[in-house]
Amino acid sequence: MTPFLMEMAWLVLKGVMALTFIAVSAMFLIWLERKVSARIQNRVGPMITGFHGALQSVADTVKLLLKENIVPTGADFWVWWLAPFFVAVPAIMVFVCMPFGPSAIVCDLNVGILFMCSVTSVSVLGIFMAGWGSSNKYSLLGGMRSAAQIISYEVPLLLSILVVVMEAGTLSMQGIVHAQEAGWFFLKPNLLVAFIIYIISATAEVNRVPFDIPEAESELVAGYHTEYSGMKFAMFFVAEYTNFFIIAGIAATLFLGGWLGPLAPSPVWFLLKAYGIIFFLMWVRWTLPRLRMDQMMSFAWKGLTPVALLNVLVTGWLLVIKG
């Protein structure tokens, strides 16, 4: 009984640490996005609250906490009310097997990457519930488009992850990192292709520019979360930036060697790689224009999916003739 209680206490501690990390990381990323976008557009961004606006996100959280909750007339109340849960809870659950270091992981599941992919897919439900429940035309269109986009890009995303699983021969996140001790995966040509497909589809998965049709401000106001205010809006925002960190963390683990690296402690390497990818995607966001809906869908089905399927076959062939 005692080892059981010990491990339960350890699990609670890890949970609190993960939750703290999620909250701080989301706030940091929101601040970083504002600063990076400001620099790219030759502005300075938030400067007043704290050193270079570092406390701006904290001030925003307090403001959102105090904002009135507006239930739109004709809303499907329970669907509308539960949607933030369906979006934010999966984003927190993914941290069960996010490998920050050789022992800095909550639980190294033997189906790690499969678990992560399946749990993140649940957020599509939340997005569609938000769109449907809001009783708003913009929300409905945003939710529909978002669901179509996310499921379309899920296919090349999973196919590129499949290539990594074939190479590593395991689904465990730590196992995939250990398989890269001989050389990081993106150095091999077939895995570099998979890495590029992964980055493009993951950008679409989190609805970021150039794939931000669901939230295209100039046509759909704010997409599926148009009718959300206060803390409910904040939950969508936290989930969005947590998912952003998750895709960068998965990319770092699968292709860039995860926490592997010389000299510095392993969590530093993991965070360095993840935030490097995040910075790159922010740079992309504030550089490229938005794609059109039909261009985006045909790019997923006619461009990325055939290439990803071919990549699976080529990788299989390379591995079979090698061993």
Next chain:
Amino acid sequence: MQTVLPDYIPIMFFCLLGIGFVGSAFVVSWLLRPKAPSSEKCAPYECGEIVRGTARIQFNIRFYLIALIFVIFDVEILFTIPWAVVFQKMGMQAYLDMVAFIVVLALGLVYAWKKGALEWQ
């Protein structure tokens, strides 16, 4: 460290943690926020115009087609994942089996493409 707890305990714990996190944020905000709804304030946002009609509109059939194709591909990938883990130990035979499977699927994609299911007007 994880030796006694089954693998699903952390997953369940994190699920509850997430629900608790979102729920407590809602409760705190419910205690602090003003509550003064009015019919204008609660009207669905339509750029300030008076709302016309319902939001439960008919949407494009394309969304269903995309969802159908997605289900086929998703199930296929789910079949492929166990194969990807072990095929290196099973050699050429396992590889050729999967080539046949993926080729059949690719033919399905070509069929959907030719039929125009992937077009988006």
